[in-house]
Amino acid sequence: SLSLCVCVCVCVDECLSGMIRIIHLLIWFNVYFPFFPEKLLVLTVATQETDGYLRFMQSANYFNYTVKVLGMGEEWRGGDVGRSIGGGQKVRLLKEAMEALTDQEDLVVLSVDSYDLIFAGGPEEILRKFQEANHKVLFAAEGLIWPDKRLQEKYPSVRSGKRFLNSGGVIGYAPYVNKIVEQWNLHENDDDQLFYTKIYLDTFQRTLNIGLDHKSQIFQNLNGAIDEVLLKFGTKSARVRNTIYDTLPVVIHGNANTKMYLNYLGNYIPNTWNYERGCGVCDHNMVDLSQLKEYPTVMVGVFIEQPTPFLSEFFQRLVTLDYPKDKLNVFVHNNEVYHERHIQKFWEESKDVFNSFKVVGPEENLSQGQARNMGMGLCRKDPGCDFYLSMDSDVMLTNRQTLKILIEQNRKIIGPLVTRHGKLWSNFWGALSLDGYYARSEDYIDIVQSKRVGVWNIPYMAHIYLIKGEVLRNQLKERNHFVLEKLDPDMALCRHARELGMFMYITNRREFGRIISTANFNTSHYNSDLWQIFENPVDWKEKYIHPNYTRIFTENYLEEPCPDVFWFPVFTERACDELVEEMEHYGSWSGGNHEDKRITGGYETVPTDDIHMKQIGYDKEWLHFIREFISPVTLKVFSGYYTKVCNDPTTVTSTIILHQLLYYINYYITSIILHQLLYYIIYYITSSIILQHLLYYYIYYITTSIILLHLLYYIIYYITSSIILHQLFYYIIYYITSTIILHHLLYYIIYYITSSIILHQLFYYINYSIT
Structure with missing residues (x-):
């Protein structure tokens, strides 16, 4: 009870002022006194600790909700609610839990799903909005009716807001919630939403004072409403704003086919990422490898499914990964006869470096899907395999710590962000179209360009990813995840993972490397990498340009043995060797005569025994090399000189x-x-x-x-x-x-x-x- 003492005032104005203050005080108590968090109990049903459940609990813990989980460890018998009716098991579990709470008249119970739901606000906000709704029980609302469309006419009309009940969220005083669920006498796989709908529409149940959250004050169901919501960033957290009703919902529910969009929102809500603080959860549940007695064992699957430039460099980067080689088992699938000599050389040099080394060549005639199933299966059937790292041959890992970083991030499935140099092409998709193919998410470009840095929940990844061995032996225990009609192998794997409720993550917290282009790789040359100066300029430069070349401009790293003659480093020894090999392989030397059919007029004034770049089809590449690497040097040593070589050799x-x-x-x-x-x-x-x-x-x-x-x-x-x-x-x-x-x-x-x-x-x- 509240005791108030009012003093007798001499002036009437002072008395009125005091009364106004008393009224304000009473209003404050009426508004805020009931909103103690301990007056709210969250009940949720979860039979397994899925990724969605862990995300739900993470958001609940962030806001200090009191959560009681129902059914953990039980067998799910509520039907396939993702594709059909069901969910009755949830009502049965709630009914059992409410029997012990029915006498607590001041207790507010919030019953919500957990696998596809995130909290965006705290319990105080929910309690305040619930009281403002002025109902004993309040259900979530949506614009689509399910599962019985014949009941549409029985729903009360609403001037503004969502008309139909959704069972994914309900809040009410404990005795009233109990009066609803105690009526349940159906089967486990009967539909929970239909059960609640019939009670809501029953005129004899009006004494329960049941209402719907028509304008998403508390509950935001995303099904049919994705276009209504926008992310709203604050200094500490992010919220979803309903632009139709100008509300900030507290409970975000990714019902029906909106779970991928909920994953996108979950990359920000509530404190996952914001502009001021960056990633708020990236360091949660990480593993410190330095604290382990021994490093985990990793099966590395390498897949060469098309002719790939710079394959020798790919293998070299694999060997130089900063990870104990006795903890690495390597499986290589090669689908190209052209690369057999490269793999043979790598095998001879590295067969004793790794713990084990297995190669499957083109003679086995395996499809991509079959080969990837084989590589993953080697880890699945080995109890000692802790992780499976899948790598395509077009991935150039420039970060030697990549494998350690991925393991320490401690996700079931995670990949490093790799992009094609200078382009927005990467190894992940931020969203999917209705037919399951690429769609660009709002944040895709910012993630690729590292304007937003974190660990991102995404619907599709390829080229390189790490999967826990225990996941392969449990959730992904089936042996055929890469073969699915009309889908590429990686798309098939990602689809299986999504259907199992498994989250896939991409991290851009570090620079990891790049994806090289294989589209125009011509293997008809003896050293075909030489021709990659246009398609993969960064890798071409790393392989063929001398590491001291840049010192010419930063440290004046050149010599002048005599006036106007300069020595400076340009090519690596590898470049020189491959150019000589290419010419020797061509073999048609001019002979050193004045008669030369290769030039106009057929007469060479100063004959040499040579091969023109044009003869081997390297003239465009050579002119580009001169413009990019020789011209800057000539401009430095001969001020005012400009080469005649232009950008387009054609x-x-x-x-x-x-x-x-x-x-x-x-x-x-x-x-x-x-x-x-x-x-x-x-x-x-x-x-x-x-x-x-x-x-x-x-x-x-x-x-x-x-x-x-x-x-x-x-x-x-x-x-x-x-x-x-x-x-x-x-x-x-x-x-x-x-x-x-x-x-x-x-x-x-x-x-x-x-x-x-x-x-x-x-x-x-x-x-x-x-x-």
């Missing part, structure tokens, strides 16, 4: 001509301006009209002719290929244009000095004949 010649033409056209225009400028300078400095014109025409013809000389020279140079023809045309142009200049120069001198037209002509023709 248009080198035409682009160079265009560059030069545009340059000289611009030069010509600039010269005209200079002509006029000099003319006016001369005009104002000198007073002799003869001298003015003389100097003007001298400047005009010299500058213009020089432009014309160079313009025609470069046109000829790029059209023709013979140096002799170049020089011939150059000198013809030079002497023709030079003589014309001299003609005009002498003519104008004579014209302005003499006054006789006859003398003009005489001197002109004398000059013409002499020149």
Whole structure:
């Protein structure tokens, strides 16, 4: 009881003010006094500790809910509620639990699902909103009726909000909840939602004062309402906002086919990730490998299902993983005859490095799905196999700690984020379309670009992932997870995992590596990786460019043995060896003769015994190499020099001509301006009209002719290929244009000095004949 003492006031105004304060105090007590968290008990049914259940409990613990779990360890006999009716077992368990609570009149019971539900707010908020609803029992509401659509007409009409009952969430005073569930006398696999619906629609049950949460004040069912909700980020947590009713629901329920969207929301709600604090749960339940007596045993499955560039580098990265090699068992499936020599070399070098090494080649004629089932099965049937790491050959792991990081993160299924260099292509999907294929989630780009860093629950992953061995021997104990009609093997595995309620995670907390492109890999060359400069430039550079190359620009790492001659590192020894091998494999050397059919005219001025890059189809790649790696060095040592090699090797010649033409056209225009400028300078400095014109025409013809000389020279140079023809045309142009200049120069001198037209002509023709 509350005792209040009111003092007698001298002034009436003071008395009124005191009364107002008393009223405010009473209102405060009426509003907040009942909302003690201990007055709320959460009851949920869970027969197994699934990933969904663990997530539910994590959110409940974050808000300090008091939760009682019903049915843990029991066999589920409530039917397949994901595909059909069922759930009666939940009502039976709730009925049994309520028998002991029915006398607690001030106890509020919240009964919710657990596998597909997350708390977004605390118990105080739920209690306040429940009291504001002014019902003894309040059910969740949704816009779709289930399971009996014939009952639609019996539902009361609502002006605004969701009309139909959903059994995934109910809150009420204990005695009233008990009065509802004590009526249950059906089978375990009968439908719980139909049971509650009939009670709600029964006019004789109105004394129970049952209501629906029409505007999602407490319960947000996502089925049919995904477009209504948006994420709302706070400083400490994230919420879901219903944009239709402008409410912040406390209980988020991913009913029916919205569980993947709930997983997306669960990446943020309640404290999983926000902009200010980043990932709030990434360090939960982690394992410290350094505290273990010995490292877990890992089966590594390597799958070479298509021709793959840089396979030797892939194997080298596998060997250099920072993990005890005696704890690694390696299984390799190779589907390409081309790669047998690479695998043979790797086997000879590494067969004694790992604990075990098994290779299945193309002669076995296994499909991708069969091969992946085989690799996973090796871990499943080995009780000592703690983890199974699946890797495709197009994954380049640059982080030697990758395996340790994945194990320590302690998830059932987890993969490292790897992307294709410079692109948004990655090894996961953030969402799925209705037909089960790729759809882009709202946060996909931010995750790929590491603008949001954390451990993310996703519906699909491929290329590389780690699975716990105990999971393979329990939830994934079936032996055929990779073969499913019309689906790729990885899609089949992910679909099975989703149907089993297993969460798959991707982590981008570290840089792990990249996915290389295999789309345009031509295996017809002796060393085909050399041709990957366009498709996989980063890997090409790592393999073929000398590690000290960048020091040229940072530390001036080059030598000058004699003036204008520079030595600097460009190629690795591997690059030099492979280029020589490629030429020797081609074998058609020129012979070192002047006669050379490979060039226009068939004549080589300075013959050498060589093979042109064009002969082996490497001209485009070589020009690109010059532009990317040689041109920057020449620009450094020869300031102002620019190579003629352009970006697109297919248009080198035409682009160079265009560059030069545009340059000289611009030069010509600039010269005209200079002509006029000099003319006016001369005009104002000198007073002799003869001298003015003389100097003007001298400047005009010299500058213009020089432009014309160079313009025609470069046109000829790029059209023709013979140096002799170049020089011939150059000198013809030079002497023709030079003589014309001299003609005009002498003519104008004579014209302005003499006054006789006859003398003009005489001197002109004398000059013409002499020149």
